[in-house]
Amino acid sequence: MTAIVTAQKPSNRAVIGIILGGIGLILAIVTGVQSGAVDLTWGQIWVGLTGDSSEHVQRVIFDIRLPRTLIGLLIGIHFAVSGWLLQLLSRNPLAEPGILGISAGASLIAVIAFVIGDWVVSGANPYNNTSPVLQYLPWFAMAGGLVAAVAVYLLGLRNGQLSPLKMTLTGAVIAGMLHALTTGVLAFWGHAHTELVAQWLAGSLYGAKWDYLFTLLPWTVIGLVGVGLLVKPLKVMQLDDQHVHTLGLKLNRWRAFALLIATLLAASAVGVVGPVGFIGLVIPHISRKLAGANLPVQLVFCVVFGALLTVGADVLGRTLFTPYEVPVGVVSAILGVPFFLYLLSRQS
Amino acid sequence: MMESEPTVRPCRLYALAILILSILFVLGLMAGSRWVSLSSLWAALNGGGDLLTKISVVELRLPRNMLGMLGGAALGVAGAVIQGVTRNPLASPGLTGVIASAALAVVSLRTLASPDAFWLPLMALAGGLVGGALTFVIAGRQQLQPERVVLAGIAVTSLATAVTTGLLLVSGAEAAELYYWLAGSLMGRGWVQLELVLPWLVLPLVVLFFMHRPFKLLQLDDDLALAMGLAVGRWRLTFLLLALLVAAALVAFTGPIVFIGLVAPHIAKRLIGSQIKHWLPLSALFGALLLLAADILARQLAFPQELPVGMLTALIGAPWLIYLLNTKQSPRSV
Numbered sequence: 213m214t215a216i217v218t219a220q221k222p223s224n225r226a227v228i229g230i231i232l233g234g235i236g237l238i239l240a241i242v243t244g245v246q247s248g249a250v251d252l253t254w255g256q257i258w259v260g261l262t263g264d265s266s267e268h269v270q271r272v273i274f275d276i277r278l279p280r281t282l283i284g285l286l287i288g289i290h291f292a293v294s295g296w297l298l299q300l301l302s303r304n305p306l307a308e309p310g311i312l313g314i315s316a317g318a319s320l321i322a323v324i325a326f327v328i329g330d331w332v333v334s335g336a337n338p339y340n341n342t343s344p345v346l347q348y349l350p351w352f353a354m355a356g357g358l359v360a361a362v363a364v365y366l367l368g369l370r371n372g373q374l375s376p377l378k379m380t381l382t383g384a385v386i387a388g389m390l391h392a393l394t395t396g397v398l399a400f401w402g403h404a405h406t407e408l409v410a411q412w413l414a415g416s417l418y419g420a421k422w423d424y425l426f427t428l429l430p431w432t433v434i435g436l437v438g439v440g441l442l443v444k445p446l447k448v449m450q451l452d453d454q455h456v457h458t459l460g461l462k463l464n465r466w467r468a469f470a471l472l473i474a475t476l477l478a479a480s481a482v483g484v485v486g487p488v489g490f491i492g493l494v495i496p497h498i499s500r501k502l503a504g505a506n507l508p509v510q511l512v513f514c515v516v517f518g519a520l521l522t523v524g525a526d527v528l529g530r531t532l533f534t535p536y537e538v539p540v541g542v543v544s545a546i547l548g549v550p551f552f553l554y555l556l557s558r559q560s
Numbered sequence: 561m562m563e564s565e566p567t568v569r570p571c572r573l574y575a576l577a578i579l580i581l582s583i584l585f586v587l588g589l590m591a592g593s594r595w596v597s598l599s600s601l602w603a604a605l606n607g608g609g610d611l612l613t614k615i616s617v618v619e620l621r622l623p624r625n626m627l628g629m630l631g632g633a634a635l636g637v638a639g640a641v642i643q644g645v646t647r648n649p650l651a652s653p654g655l656t657g658v659i660a661s662a663a664l665a666v667v668s669l670r671t672l673a674s675p676d677a678f679w680l681p682l683m684a685l686a687g688g689l690v691g692g693a694l695t696f697v698i699a700g701r702q703q704l705q706p707e708r709v710v711l712a713g714i715a716v717t718s719l720a721t722a723v724t725t726g727l728l729l730v731s732g733a734e735a736a737e738l739y740y741w742l743a744g745s746l747m748g749r750g751w752v753q754l755e756l757v758l759p760w761l762v763l764p765l766v767v768l769f770f771m772h773r774p775f776k777l778l779q780l781d782d783d784l785a786l787a788m789g790l791a792v793g794r795w796r797l798t799f800l801l802l803a804l805l806v807a808a809a810l811v812a813f814t815g816p817i818v819f820i821g822l823v824a825p826h827i828a829k830r831l832i833g834s835q836i837k838h839w840l841p842l843s844a845l846f847g848a849l850l851l852l853a854a855d856i857l858a859r860q861l862a863f864p865q866e867l868p869v870g871m872l873t874a875l876i877g878a879p880w881l882i883y884l885l886n887t888k889q890s891p892r893s894v
Contacts, residue, residue, distance in 0.1 A: 306711070310718070367882055377707050382882055384714040388654070389878035391721070392744070392818060396871035399736075399743035410735055414725040489718060536730050545722030552715045553698050556708065 222509040229502045230509075233516040237285075240523040244281035245273055247531050280420040283484070284526045284540065285519040286428050288491060290481035292518025293439055295492020296499065296510065297474035300446050301467060302365070304376035305497070305555055309357075309478035310489030312383035316390035317360025318353035318482035323394050323409060325352040327401045350427060350483035357479030360386060361471055415488035415541020417526050424484050431480035436515075438473035443507050446470065488541045490548020491521055497555070521547075570838045573831055577845040581629070584852045588625040589617055591856055593864060623751045628855045628869075629848040630754075631746075631814055632824070634761045634806040636847020637768055639821030640828065640840055641803040645778050645796050646696075648706040649826070649884075653688075653807035654818035656709065657716030661691025662808040663816045664720040664727075667738055671731040677753070680812040681760045688808035691716050692800070744815040744870020746855050753813045760809030764802040769840060775799065776836045817870050819877020820850050826884070850876075 222230075246252050250272060252260070260273040291309060298307040309315050325348065364386055368379030398409055411418060445466040478492065499513035522540060525547065529538035590596045596604070596613055603609035604617040639652040653659050665687025669675050675683070699712040724742070728735050768775075774795045777785045785792050807821065824847035825839070832838045851869070854876070858867040 311714070367886065377711075378885055380714075381707060381710060381885055384710075385878050385881045385885075388717070388818065389874045392816075392870050392874035395739065396743045396868040399740040399745075399868060400865060410725070410728050410739065414722075414729055416729070489722065539726055539729065542722050542726035545719055549715050549719040553712065556698070556711050556715070 222506060223504060226503045226506070226509045226513070230512055230516060233513070233520055237516060237520045237523065240520055240527060241281050241285070244284070244523050244527050245277045247527060248272075248277060275421075279422045279425050280417050280526070281523055283420045283425050283428065284417050284523045286425070286432050287481040287485050287488060288495075288518040288520070288522030289432060289515050290428075290435065290477045290518075291488060291491040291522070292495035292499075292514040293435065293511070294474045294478035294481075296496040296514045297439065297442070297446075297470050297477075298492070299496050300449065300507075301470045301474065302368075302376065302379055303374055304379055306376065306380045306493070306552070307383075308490065308493035309474070309482075310487060310492065311380060311387065311552075313360040313364045313386040313390060314357040314475055314478050315482050315487035315489065316387040316394070318357035318479040319413060319487050320390045320394045320397070321356025321359075322349050322353040322483055323397055323413070325349065326409060327397060350431060350480040353483030354476055354479040357475045357482065358472070360390065361475045365471060411539070412486040414539040415486040415544070416537070416539035417485055418530075418537055418539070420485065428480060428484045431476060435473055435477040435480070438469070438476070439511060442466070442470055442473060443511065447507055486541060488522070488544055490544045490552065491518055493555075494548050494551050495521060497551070570832060570835060570842070573838075573842060574845070577842065577849060581845065581849050581852065584849065584856065585625055585629070588628070588852060588856050589621050591860060592616060592621060619750060623754045624746050624749055624855070625852065627749050627754050627757070627814070628746050628852045630758075630761050631810045631817070632820055632848040632851025633844035634765060634810050634847070635817065635821040635851065636824035636828075636843040636845075637765055637840055638803040638807040639823075639847070640825035640843035641768060641775070641799050642821070643825050644775060644836075644839065645799045645803075646709065647779070648709055650706045650710045650822075650881075651713075652819070652822035652825075653803070654717075654816075654821060656713040657691040657695045657720065658688040658804055658807055659811055659816045659818060660717040660720035660724075661694075662688035662811040663742060664691075664724045666812055667724050667727050667731070667742070670734060670738060671727050677756055681757065681809040684808040684812035685805055688804045688811070689801075691720060692804050696800075740868075741815040743868035744817040744873070745858070745866070745868040746814055747866050747868075749813060757809055757813045761806050764806050765844070768799070768802055771799070772837055772840060775840065779836055815868075815870060817851070817873055819873045819880070820847050820854075823877050823880050824850055826880075 242254075242257070245257055246254070252269065252272070256269055257273065260269045294314075295308045298309065298312060299305060301307075302312075329348075364379065364383045367386075368375065368382040370378050394413070398413070449463065449466065449470075481488070495514055495518045496510070498517060499510045503509040503513045521544070525543040526540045529540055529543045532538060586598075586601070589601055590598070594612070594616060596617060600609050600613050601617060604614045607614075635653065642651045642653065642656065643649055662684040665683045666680055669679065669683045695709065695713045695716045698715070699709040728738055731738055774790055777788055777790045778792065778795060778799070780788075782792050810817070825843040827846050828839055828842035832842060851873070854872045855869050858869040858872050861867055861872075
């Protein structure tokens with residue numbers, strides 16, 4: 213029993229994986245700053261970063277690409293870690309904030325808040341891009357995500373036992389309902405903002421500004437601290453419920469805490485960039501494959517590869533079909549759905 | 561598989577359903593921003609009465625009601641056929657990815673070209689076929705377990721939804737209108753739309769009703785059906801194609817309306833038990849009833865605004881499905 217709870221050293225393979233992932237992430241960030249409507253050279257970026265270049269290059273780097281890339285990095289971490297927590301918590305390899313309805317709940321409440329907030333301040337110019345409700349959106353999104361998460365979790369239990377299949381189905385049904393409601397709200401009361409909200413609903417980093425980053429950052433910190441606290445209890449939670457009780461862990465309290473942190477991470481990211489699915493599904497699986505059973509190492513993998521996938525997906529999305537942009541949410545769905553199906557085919 | 565509960569006599573069910581349906585139909589003609597009394601309704605239908613009443617009743621509410629009824633019937637039958645033929649109580653056009661992919665096809669056509677409305681059902685059908693086929697191919701390897709089919713359908717739906725949302729971003733000025741359509745509504749659907757969709761709905765429905773014998777046999781074991789001289793694979797495919805056809809054609813005009821194809825056949829099956837012969841007609845009636853009622857509610861609840869009917873059916877259908885997942889030990893035994 214103690215062998216499970218004591219810390220393990222990461223294997224060599226894991227260390228190499230993390231280093232490669234880190235290098236990949238740095239490359240992705242540089243590419244993210246470099247490419248776009250105007251491609252910059254390495255030299256231009258270097259000069260731009262050190263603050264010694266034309267105003268044009270400065271603006272492209274600092275006002276557009278750098279915040280966008282960094283936000284991509286953060287939301288990648290958010291969704292990947294959230295999915296990792298959910299999969300551990302529900303012992304369900306198909307769990308993911310999108311599939312369990314958390315993103316849909318967050319979206320619905322955020323869209324309602326957006327529409328109402330807009331209606332309240334309708335004196336202001338409705339076509340002004342900066343919405344007054346932006347800094348509150350993560351809060352609303354979290355409230356919605358939390359309600360959806362708790363509902364799915366409770367309804368997904370089968371006779372008090374965790375049942376992966378039933379939880380996935382319940383989550384998908386609730387997500388479908390919430391999605392229909394969101395579309396309805398947007399279609400009938402979104403009016404002046406349909407385009408803006410539609411872009412948000414597609415999970416796009418287009419137009420991401422420093423404000424977004426600073427709105428999101430506190431939640432990243434809180435979420436990661438929470439996950440840090442959870443690592444040890446999570447290890448114990450991998451055991452049978454009965455074993456856990458004999459070890460004296462207050463199982464339900466920790467489960468609730470884990471669900472809270474997972475929701476907080478996913479919903480705050482949804483509140484800022486909109487629902488981006490499947491990152492929380494794909495990354496934890498890859499992490500488990502590469503890191504083995506060592507939870508802290510898995511967590512580091514999730515952070516690094518979640519960020520890498522999102523930044524990479526954003527770069528792909530904005531360079532593939534220029535001048536059009538494919539939102540991150542669409543790229544991640546196209547990458548993630550086959551993965552989901554692969555997992556499904558392996559489930560007995 | 562069969563319900564052991566006491567069953568109701570079918571003829572009473574038909575009578576009751578038709579009675580409620582006609583009351584709803586009249587109510588649907590009367591209700592709206594201007595309530596019309598029974599007498600002026602009669603007058604308007606006979607070509608008299610004042611012009612405003614005549615227009616709102618004959619030009620707006622009548623075709624809308626008929627589309628609601630017909631569409632509900634189509635969804636109910638499509639759901640019953642898919643459930644029966646795949647022997648999967650959770651299957652329905654919505655949960656197998658058909659509606660979402662039909663919607664994707666329509667959105668892409670309307671974004672990339674500005675097509676004649678005539679092409680929309682064909683495009684929706686193509687999309688629905690691809691989506692449905694994908695779902696069943698993905699799920700097919702494990703002998704079509706109910707939950708697995710639904711999970712595969714969820715995957716197909718989420719992919720289609722994501723791509724649809726992405727497409728909406730490049731659709732520019734049309735985005736608001738497309739969103740409106742995606743919410744699923746009967747609002748503003750008049751005689752033109754009804755005429756366009758009519759052949760796509762009525763013909764397959766009639767064909768389906770005439771094929772009730774093979775439908776009944778398909779409920780049995782594959783081996784048994786084969787022994788009774790039924791080319792199981794071919795018939796199953798024919799049934800699925802017809803079901804997809806009506807569902808997709810409807811989606812092309814009303815937008816995605818989910819859960820009716822799930823709920824109506826369930827209610828029908830509960831009431832008739834093992835009398836499979838009556839399953840399709842009753843599913844049609846209940847589907848018509850549900851959609852018509854939902855549409856009338858959608859018009860009245862948030863007056864003077866209208867709610868999209870897709871919102872209401874989702875609000876009714878999702879709890880129903882969760883209830884189904886919870887009442888039985890396994891959804892397979894529903």
